[in-house]
Each structure stands twice: as structure tokens, then as C-alpha cells.
Amino acid sequence: MKRQNVIPLSTDEAPPIIVELVYQMKIKDVMTTEVVTAAKHDTLRSVQQLMRARSISGVPIVEGRRLVGIVSVDDVLTALDNGYIDDEIQDHMSRNVIVLEEDMPLSFAIQYYEKYSYGRFPVLGRNRMLSGIITSRDIIVALLIRLDREFEKLERQLGKRPLELHGTLRQQFATRRYDFEHAGRASTEIKKILKERSVDTKTVRRATVAAYELEMNQVLHSLGGTISLQLSAAAITIQADDIGPGINDVDDALQEGYSTATEWIRSLGFGAGMGLPNARRVADEFRIHSSSQGTHAMATIYLQEGHGEGIGTGSAS
Amino acid sequence: MKVSELEALLDGRWVHAGGREQEVSAGFTSDLLSDVMANAPENSVLVTIQAHKNTVAVAGLAGIVTLVICSNRPVPDDMRAAAEQEGLGILTTALNQFETSGRLYRRLHAE
Structure with missing residues (x-):
């Protein structure tokens, strides 16, 4: 299967300005902080409705602010296929969730997309509580905005460089x-x-x-x-x-x-x-x-x- | 003395035997890399417990020939790889910095 979420950017060998950016930027500068979540006693059907209403493909499952699992659109499709869509989330959610931490450099997130075939990673903040979620789209948008700024700066400097x-x-x-x-x-x-x-x-x-x-x-x-x-x-x-x-x-x-x-x-x-x-x-x-x-x-x-x-x-x- | 003589002198073991035929004319003992950078003589043996890759970079820059890692501190693989690339030797010994320096000093000043 073709890996869809890999971000085609080397965190070692890209041009220095890009490598610098992905080390400078923190996960917390890039992640979405308004996370749509569900509780483990909700049904998978309620997750399906959430996904449709909010146009998202993964929902972290929490107890308070503590992350206990995640349900992806694949999990929902499987539930529909196998007729258990009205079961409680806790019976079918993935419990081994791969997470990032908000103070890590952005390069970690890019490397995670290479290592794991998930579409999104929950982000933990202080006390290991859920503080956000990051998708490849978040990363690409944030990088483009920063690159745009960097290029403007570079262009200004080029004009000033002495012979x-x-x-x-x-x-x-x-x-x-x-x-x-x-x-x-x-x-x-x-x-x-x-x-x-x-x-x-x-x-x-x-x-x-x-x-x-x-x-x-x-x-x-x-x-x-x-x-x-x-x-x-x-x-x-x-x-x-x-x-x-x-x-x-x-x-x-x-x-x-x-x-x-x-x-x-x-x-x-x-x-x-x-x-x-x-x-x-x-x-x-x-x-x-x-x-x-x-x-x-x-x-x-x-x-x-x-x-x-x-x-x-x-x-x- | 020759680099190759260090093994017997210090009861050591080569992690990477580089430049065995090179002549050593001095020694320097320090765990502070800035101190090594500033003060270690060229063609010297560095006696230290700093077993990591950055020590090799400093040694290369300072013109040090061989590193002696004391107290049997383990040498990580990336440090050995860096030493191979720089053509530096790394010897480990169970002796501490004081004992190592003492034996080296006696030997170098007997010449």
C-alpha cells in the first residue's frame, strides 16, 4: 500500500534553511489545540457522526484530559462492515497510541510520518495530558507560512549583500x-x-x-x-x-x-x-x-x- | 614513543587502533573540551573520561594523535566510527586519569 501521509522532506539533508526551520519550530506552534474528543463509553456510531460533522478522520478518546485511546475512520468503517457500530468505543479503540510531545521540534513529527502510517498524532503537554493534535496538513500549512516569511527575508538580504x-x-x-x-x-x-x-x-x-x-x-x-x-x-x-x-x-x-x-x-x-x-x-x-x-x-x-x-x-x- | 607502545604501558585495550606507528611527544589530561582545545599540544595523547563523539572532533581539531579513555568507560559506536574517519586511535584502560598520566609522564620523560 502506498504511504499517503509521508511528508517528503528530509530532516537532515534538506537545504539548511529548511532543516533549521523544522528544528526551530515546536510541535505546539503547529498543532491544532481544539481537539474533538470522545469518551470510552460513547458508541462508535457517535464517533462516526462526529467525524462527519467536523470533517475529521481520527478522534482521541479521553478520560478528563488523559488520553486513553484513539478511533480512526478505518476503525469506524470496520465497525460498519462487521455490524458492531453501536458498541461502546472502549471495546474496539486502539489503546497503544503513538503520541508526540508539544515541546519536541517539528522534525520529530515529520520523522513520525515516515515511521508510522497514521494520519494524525495526539500531542501531550505538561503532566502528559492531551494538549492538541497534529496532522500532515497542519505541518504543511505551518511550513509554507514560515517559508514564505523566510523567503521574503532572504530576498531583502540579497539586495543588500556587498560585492x-x-x-x-x-x-x-x-x-x-x-x-x-x-x-x-x-x-x-x-x-x-x-x-x-x-x-x-x-x-x-x-x-x-x-x-x-x-x-x-x-x-x-x-x-x-x-x-x-x-x-x-x-x-x-x-x-x-x-x-x-x-x-x-x-x-x-x-x-x-x-x-x-x-x-x-x-x-x-x-x-x-x-x-x-x-x-x-x-x-x-x-x-x-x-x-x-x-x-x-x-x-x-x-x-x-x-x-x-x-x-x-x-x-x- | 610510538602509539603502539601505549597498550602495554597502560594495560589498555584498543577500541580502534589508528596511527600505531605515529610518534607521541607529549600528553595532556583533561575532561574539559575547551581546555583541550586551547591547551593540548600537537602530537599528544589525550587522557580523559569523556567517551563521546565530540571528544574525537576536538582531538582532530587540536592535532591529538590518540585518546586514552580511563576507568573503562564504554566507548559508543559512533565515537569509534568518528575515530576511524579521523584516523585517531582510541585505547581504553581500567586505570584512572591520575594513574594513566603518571605512567605516561614517566615514560615520556625517560626519553
Whole structure:
């Protein structure tokens, strides 16, 4: 049977802007909160009438706000075929309901449509109570609205982009919040590019430290962002731009040992409060600006002799 | 010393034996990845208990040759796969960081 509800969107390999969106958007931003429900002592016929009246294809069964089962249009058709449409719901409902949670990223819902052949997923909120329901239509509509906005933004930015300088290389990488799977990829690529262009080892190390710390800072503390490399004959510039929520006190964040990281981040060996200080230390020039709209940091390392002497990485012997 | 000598020196077991013929000239002990990133010397052995994939990324970036995971912490499959890709070795040992560092220090400074 052809799977009808699969959303043909890869949550890893789609263009970065889409991947970012499906990780940024939460299930609760997309789900329908007015859920049509029934109780387990109602009859299947009452569910059939509900489905017809409200043009829906699945009805969660609840006790209070607690989800106890679900009845789909298939269940109703089977009941009609087999003549038990006047039975109570509890005798025929599916009890093993696959659910989503409202704080999960939207990517989970998309992946669920690939894994399970259901048309809809009930969504649980705090205390595991039913808080909404999500269909593939909800997802597609929400994505279209967001994409429309993103495209408008992109078009505005394209108009403003300065011309590329002759001989300057630019490369940009996206980061995502808590995406430890891909954390370090931007810095690894940047290191490779610099090595390929025969930048000396010490300078590569300094640029790598700056790139890595700025990248991890985004993965650990921002909602996502980009790391950009700009390489000219005179300097390497690593620029980090994220979309928020911003650093409360930049001066605090630049002090060694200051950290807002949670316990589990620390248990992975991150969040020791050395990130931004490290990035600043290895750079010849370091600028950072932060607001609730996002944090923008720039680390510049000079390539020409006479600049930046005496600034080591600590490993320099 | 050569990477291949670490197994006997630390009573360890290779989870992934990468770059066995490479020369190790220094060691570095830390569980804070930013510390490793900032301060670990090139061509060194990293002594740590951080058995996860991100440690491999940091080691690759910092030019570390081999990771020694102490106290027999289990190494997840994706960490081993990352090490294979980076060409790094991973050795596990029952020794803790202190004991491991001590043996390494003695050996490297005897040279």
C-alpha cells in the first residue's frame, strides 16, 4: 500500500534553511489545540457522526484530559462492515497510541510520518495530558507560512549583500541548537580549507580554536546560527551570527569560568566557561555584540608578518 | 614513543587502533573540551573520561594523535566510527586519569 501521509522532506539533508526551520519550530506552534474528543463509553456510531460533522478522520478518546485511546475512520468503517457500530468505543479503540510531545521540534513529527502510517498524532503537554493534535496538513500549512516569511527575508538580504572582494574566500556553515551529532563540523571544514591553502600550522590552530569555540557556543547556547570564514591575503576572519536569545552580560561571558550551561551540558565536558575567553585570546581582534535578537561575534587573525606577535594558543612552545 | 607502545604501558585495550606507528611527544589530561582545545599540544595523547563523539572532533581539531579513555568507560559506536574517519586511535584502560598520566609522564620523560 502506498504511504499517503509521508511528508517528503528530509530532516537532515534538506537545504539548511529548511532543516533549521523544522528544528526551530515546536510541535505546539503547529498543532491544532481544539481537539474533538470522545469518551470510552460513547458508541462508535457517535464517533462516526462526529467525524462527519467536523470533517475529521481520527478522534482521541479521553478520560478528563488523559488520553486513553484513539478511533480512526478505518476503525469506524470496520465497525460498519462487521455490524458492531453501536458498541461502546472502549471495546474496539486502539489503546497503544503513538503520541508526540508539544515541546519536541517539528522534525520529530515529520520523522513520525515516515515511521508510522497514521494520519494524525495526539500531542501531550505538561503532566502528559492531551494538549492538541497534529496532522500532515497542519505541518504543511505551518511550513509554507514560515517559508514564505523566510523567503521574503532572504530576498531583502540579497539586495543588500556587498560585492565579493577579489581574491577573498567566503564560506558559511549552519549550526543548530543541541545538535551534538554535527557539532564541530564547521570548524573541521574551516581547518581543512586553511590547511589546503598552506596557512602555517600555528595560525591554523588559532583560527580553529576561535571557530570551534564560537561554533560550540552557538550549539550550546543559541537557537542556531551560522559560522562564516573569510580568508584574504591579509587576515582570517571567523564570524558567528546567531538568532538569539542573546547573552545577558557580555562582560561576564568573557570571563574565564563564567558559564550558564546546564548540568547535562557540563557532564559532556562543555560549558566550563572557557569558550568565549579562548576565542578572544587566540584572536588579534575580537568583537562581540549581543541582544535578544542574537549574538554577533567576529574573531580576526592577521596573516601578514608583524601583526599579532606574541599571541599564542597556550600550546605554543 | 610510538602509539603502539601505549597498550602495554597502560594495560589498555584498543577500541580502534589508528596511527600505531605515529610518534607521541607529549600528553595532556583533561575532561574539559575547551581546555583541550586551547591547551593540548600537537602530537599528544589525550587522557580523559569523556567517551563521546565530540571528544574525537576536538582531538582532530587540536592535532591529538590518540585518546586514552580511563576507568573503562564504554566507548559508543559512533565515537569509534568518528575515530576511524579521523584516523585517531582510541585505547581504553581500567586505570584512572591520575594513574594513566603518571605512567605516561614517566615514560615520556625517560626519553
